[in-house]
Amino acid sequence: MKVKVAILGCSGRMGRNLIQAAHEHESIELVGGSVRESSSFVDFDLGELAGIGAIGLKTSTSLTQLSHADVFIDFTSIETTLENLAWCNEHQKALVIGTTGFSDEQVATIKNAGNTMPVILAPNTSVGVNLMFKLLQITAKAIGDYTDIEIFEAHHRFKKDAPSGTAVKMGQVIADELGRNLNEVAVYGREGITEERKKETIGFATVRAGDIVGEHTAFFADLGERLEITHKASSRMTFALGAMRAAFWLQNADNGFYDMQDVLGLKD
Numbered sequence: 001m002k003v004k005v006a007i008l009g010c011s012g013r014m015g016r017n018l019i020q021a022a023h024e025h026e027s028i029e030l031v032g033g034s035v036r037e038s039s040s041f042v043d044f045d046l047g048e049l050a051g052i053g054a055i056g057l058k059t060s061t062s063l064t065q066l067s068h069a070d071v072f073i074d075f076t077s078i079e080t081t082l083e084n085l086a087w088c089n090e091h092q093k094a095l096v097i098g099t100t101g102f103s104d105e106q107v108a109t110i111k112n113a114g115n116t117m118p119v120i121l122a123p124n125t126s127v128g129v130n131l132m133f134k135l136l137q138i139t140a141k142a143i144g145d146y147t148d149i150e151i152f153e154a155h156h157r158f159k160k161d162a163p164s165g166t167a168v169k170m171g172q173v174i175a176d177e178l179g180r181n182l183n184e185v186a187v188y189g190r191e192g193i194t195e196e197r198k199k200e201t202i203g204f205a206t207v208r209a210g211d212i213v214g215e216h217t218a219f220f221a222d223l224g225e226r227l228e229i230t231h232k233a234s235s236r237m238t239f240a241l242g243a244m245r246a247a248f249w250l251q252n253a254d255n256g257f258y259d260m261q262d263v264l265g266l267k268d
């Protein structure tokens with residue numbers, strides 16, 4: 001039995017990749033996708049949007065029109081995702097959230113929704129990045145207490161949030177492993193007379209340029225050597241395929257707040 005999936009924000013960079021991934025997935029039935037009421041893509045064929053030719057499904061402007069879906073996949077914006085979360089909770093639908101940039105309070109709202117609905121929050125749905133989180137945990141445990149830890153990320157010129165959701169999660173994974181509070185030790189960019197580096201800090205550096213799909217590196221640097229752990233995405237299809245795995249996994253999940261570590265079986 002295929003899982004019925006709807007794509008929220010289907011005219012976006014991710015939305016178009018998600019349409020293609022869902023349409024081509026053997027265990028998923030794409031049932032529709034949403035655009036804004038003001039969008040120039042209202043009543044547009046989803047396949048045409050994704051550049052794969054007409055597939056006979058038109059864009060919708062409300063979730064009510066998509067209520068025959070079992071799982072919703074949302075890569076939109078912070079405000080829209082929170083509205084969609086409330087709708088999915090009210091209508092008992094499962095939700096995969098790929099949107100990034102949430103504040104701690106907004107993450108708490110999503111976690112809380114997990115008490116009454118199945119929801120996945122994943123700042124990065126690629127398999128490689130989620131394996132990298134695991135490697136960061138192992139590395140932090142082994143050498144994190146005496147190395148300088150810095151996180152670098154680079155993305156395309158259109159990205160609205162910084163640092164990326166993935167970079168923040170990298171910092172969170174490392175801080176958790178080392179028993180540090182990320183809000184206290186994070187340094188977001190440096191300028192001027194910064195003085196010497198404080199040992200426990202975790203630095204973040206951001207580049208926004210051209211069409212970079214997404215690159216992340218964690219540095220664990222000592223005097224005499226440094227370890228760099230890097231992930232580079234070269235196609236958004238890697239995120240889209242990961243989101244399909246998440247949707248497929250979520251269809252049978254109990255109410256709860258999950259992440260890609262649950263989906264991929266990487267939890268301790």
Ligand SMILES: NC(=O)C1=CN([C@@H]2O[C@H](COP(=O)(O)OP(=O)(O)OC[C@H]3O[C@@H](n4cnc5c(N)ncnc54)[C@H](OP(=O)(O)O)[C@@H]3O)[C@@H](O)[C@H]2O)C=CC1
Pocket residue numbers: 008009010011012013014015034035036037039075076077080097098099100101122123124125126161165239
């Ligand atoms: N988890 C992951 O692996 C990844 C996460 N992301 C995150 O996903 C999000 C989207 O990224 P990206 O696709 O590049 O951004 P885009 O701006 O290209 O796409 C967002 C889409 O959401 C649409 N949208 C916004 N509000 C609504 C609404 N109320 N109803 C319907 N559609 C709406 C926008 O429509 P309009 O154009 O009309 O405003 C736009 O098409 C970002 O937060 C990004 O960081 C990105 C890649 C991977």
Ligand SMILES: O=C(O)C1=N[C@H](C(=O)O)C[C@H](O)C1
Pocket residue numbers: 100123124155159160163164165166167213214215
């Ligand atoms: O906006 C993007 O493009 C991406 N956003 C995600 C993030 O903020 O971590 C994931 C990916 O790197 C692409």
